[in-house]
Amino acid sequence: xxGVIQSPRHLIKEKRETAxxxxxxxxxxxxxxxxxxxxxxxxxxxxxxxxxxxxxxxSIPDRFSAQQFSDYHSELNMSSLELGDSALYFCASSFGRAxxxxxxxxxxxxxxxx
Amino acid sequence: KNQxxxxxxxxxxxxxxxxTLQCNYTVSPFSNLRWYxxxxxxxxxxxxxxxxxxxxxxxxxxxxxxxxxxxQSSLHITASQLSDSASYICVVKGxxxxxxxxxxxxxxxxx
Numbered sequence: 001x002x003g004v005i006q007s008p009r010h011l012i013k014e015k016r017e018t019a020x021x022x023x024x025x026x027x028x029x030x031x032x033x034x035x036x037x038x039x040x041x042x043x044x045x046x047x048x049x050x051x052x053x054x055x056x057x058x059s060i061p062d063r064f065s066a067q068q069f070s071d072y073h074s075e076l077n078m079s080s081l082e083l084g085d086s087a088l089y090f091c092a093s094s095f096g097r098a099x100x101x102x103x104x105x106x107x108x109x110x111x112x113x114x
Numbered sequence: 115k116n117q118x119x120x121x122x123x124x125x126x127x128x129x130x131x132x133x134t135l136q137c138n139y140t141v142s143p144f145s146n147l148r149w150y151x152x153x154x155x156x157x158x159x160x161x162x163x164x165x166x167x168x169x170x171x172x173x174x175x176x177x178x179x180x181x182x183x184x185x186q187s188s189l190h191i192t193a194s195q196l197s198d199s200a201s202y203i204c205v206v207k208g209x210x211x212x213x214x215x216x217x218x219x220x221x222x223x224x225x
Contacts, residue, residue, distance in 0.1 A: 045212050045213070
């Protein structure tokens, strides 16, 4: 079965650079969630999109922005990167925003900021 | 503040043994509770999802229980296998669509 695809899987950037992470949800899933997981930390919710509209916003820094495109894939744009942005970034997708919808997680993008 | 507490933080067991992981939450109102398995460096994979009216749900060797009155859940793993070594995360969804994650229990299964 198709799963959530994230690219790239690994990314190395330097401070103050820009990074773009991509997420391709499971086919027919219309909701995408972005999470940041620091070393030894639980995933922190950043932002979510439902039907290409931003639906919820968590602890996403102002330096980050995201959008969901017409084909439902999503991109997380990160500017002025800081050392503390080094983390595993997960994307999850679900069908709809029903109470019992399960979020299916992608394999993550490991971002290292030097 | 919504919180999800898991215990123990880490657990080491021998292959073939059973174990139980605990999850206590203060999320209110309560919508549902999920247990995820996360292998190192990989995305979490859903094991079970439970709503308010469900007390027990099984998925193979995994059995989750929920006591909505005491706001406690447990994940019981039967006849553990080496491949069960992973982090098990309890995630509770409340009134918003943003779930609250526990810190996880790191399980190591030794041969």
